[in-house]
Amino acid sequence: MTRHLRLGINIDHIATVRNARGGDHPDPLRAARLAVAAHADGITAHLREDRRHIRDRDIDLLRAEIALPLNMEMAATPEMMAIALRHRPHAVCLVPERRAEVTTEGGLDVAAGRDHLAPIIHALTDAGIRVSLFIDPDPRQLDAARALRAPVVELHTGAYANAAPGPDCDAELARLVAAAAHAEAIGLECHAGHGLRYDNVAPVAAISSLHELNIGHFLIGEAIFVGLEAAIRHMRILMDQARAPGVSRR
Ligand code: PXP
Numbered sequence: 001m002t003r004h005l006r007l008g009i010n011i012d013h014i015a016t017v018r019n020a021r022g023g024d025h026p027d028p029l030r031a032a033r034l035a036v037a038a039h040a041d042g043i044t045a046h047l048r049e050d051r052r053h054i055r056d057r058d059i060d061l062l063r064a065e066i067a068l069p070l071n072m073e074m075a076a077t078p079e080m081m082a083i084a085l086r087h088r089p090h091a092v093c094l095v096p097e098r099r100a101e102v103t104t105e106g107g108l109d110v111a112a113g114r115d116h117l118a119p120i121i122h123a124l125t126d127a128g129i130r131v132s133l134f135i136d137p138d139p140r141q142l143d144a145a146r147a148l149r150a151p152v153v154e155l156h157t158g159a160y161a162n163a164a165p166g167p168d169c170d171a172e173l174a175r176l177v178a179a180a181a182h183a184e185a186i187g188l189e190c191h192a193g194h195g196l197r198y199d200n201v202a203p204v205a206a207i208s209s210l211h212e213l214n215i216g217h218f219l220i221g222e223a224i225f226v227g228l229e230a231a232i233r234h235m236r237i238l239m240d241q242a243r244a245p246g247v248s249r250r
Pocket residue numbers: 010012046073093095103104134154192193194195196214215216217218
């Protein structure tokens with residue numbers, strides 16, 4: 001059981017709001033500083049090919065000014081690999097990217113993308129960057145990630161988060177529980193994220209083999225009402241409660 005479940009704050013949507021008006025407010029760097037103040041464990045930022053939210057300069061500033069580990073999400077492309085190698089973030093999470101999607105809609109098909117992914121994973125690893133693969137909670141994808149020697153996987157929790165309460169949601173949670181156990185059994189560090197909110201985080205946080213959750217959209221939305229620091233602190237409390245001794249875990 002990993003007692004401390006790390007919380008990475010995805011600040012993409014601070015940049016979404018900033019970019020809506022073309023200026024520099026609200027500033028993702030300021031959001032990252034608030035995440036530090038709220039005792040978050042890391043900052044996550046997705047540099048998309050179309051730069052719809054985070055931009056290159058944001059990555060420069062996050063690397064230069066924020067001491068927390070930076071988890072840079074990116075597509076597995078030569079352009080992004082060059083940027084990652086230049087900045088050397090603590091971690092890179094490889095995600096699938098489709099231009100027309102509203103958000104990252106599914107996990108990477110690691111099994112099918114083996115030849116394309118292998119050189120990118122190895123180049124990033126050789127540069128000292130911890131590589132994580134964003135995948136659906138599917139044992140085939142976990143085995144493929146292991147075969148490619150990626151040290152970390154992040155399980156896509158979107159299907160769980162979007163499922164109707166009841167049997168569908170229970171089935172998605174069971175897939176996450178099984179996938180996290182399988183990841184641990186084959187020696188992968190396992191993270192999870194996407195669509196997590198106050199009302200659905202506890203069952204995921206209680207999965208004992210998870211090491212980290214990455215949460216963005218809900219916290220940025222909640223920050224409008226209570227402030228970012230308070231929103232992060234409340235999420236932290238819910239995660240800690242889910243891991244407290246005596247709480248039933250899966
Ligand atoms: N993890 C990954 C790999 C993601 O792509 C995202 C969304 O950008 C998240 C976590 C966070 O998801 P959300 O913004 O829904 O909390």
